[in-house]
Amino acid sequence: MKTNRNLEGQHTEMLDVLQQERLALLAGDIGAARQLLDRLNMLQQDHIAHEEAELIPRLPPLARWPAKVYLAEHSKLGAMLAELRTALAPLPAQVSDASTRLTLIDAHMPFKHVLEHHFEREEKGLFIEVHG
Ligand SMILES: [Fe+2]
Ligand SMILES: [Fe+2]
Numbered sequence: 001m002k003t004n005r006n007l008e009g010q011h012t013e014m015l016d017v018l019q020q021e022r023l024a025l026l027a028g029d030i031g032a033a034r035q036l037l038d039r040l041n042m043l044q045q046d047h048i049a050h051e052e053a054e055l056i057p058r059l060p061p062l063a064r065w066p067a068k069v070y071l072a073e074h075s076k077l078g079a080m081l082a083e084l085r086t087a088l089a090p091l092p093a094q095v096s097d098a099s100t101r102l103t104l105i106d107a108h109m110p111f112k113h114v115l116e117h118h119f120e121r122e123e124k125g126l127f128i129e130v131h132g
Contacts, residue, residue: 004127010047011119014040018112025104031093033104037085044081048074051122055130064125073118080111 021036052074056067087107095101 004131007047007051007127008123010043011123014043014047015115015119017043018108018115022105022108022112025101025108028095028101029093030088030091030095034085034088037081037088041081041085044077048078051126055126058130059126060129063129065121070118070122070126073114073121076114077111077118080114084108084111
């Protein structure tokens with residue numbers, strides 16, 4: 001069984017992969033960015049599956065945030081990450097145009113914000129209220 005400390009470590013790892021991916025976009029290396037998003041997708045799916053199977057069903061009745069809040073954020077994060085992967089799919093492996101690179105980086109900001117807020121919420125709520 002994963003401990004919540006492991007799960008917090010996975011949050012750090014996912015944010016780190018996203019940071020590496022944004023750096024790859026900054027460099028115009030779409031090929032590397034695609035691989036990093038694939039990796040993030042695997043990590044995120046695994047992480048969410050574990051939380052939904054092992055932690056969320058065990059939230060106490062008076063939890064700070066109810067299960068539906070976590071579940072809605074999970075499905076939003078899944079959809080947003082899928083959209084980013086779709087946006088990179090048709091591009092060439094290398095993009096030199098600076099405004100294209102900037103547009104791609106900007107397009108990641110809503111996902112990054114939702115991800116950071118979600119992790120913060122879990123670390124203040126779910127992980128404290130349910131011991132995995
Ligand atoms: Fe989560
Ligand atoms: Fe999480």
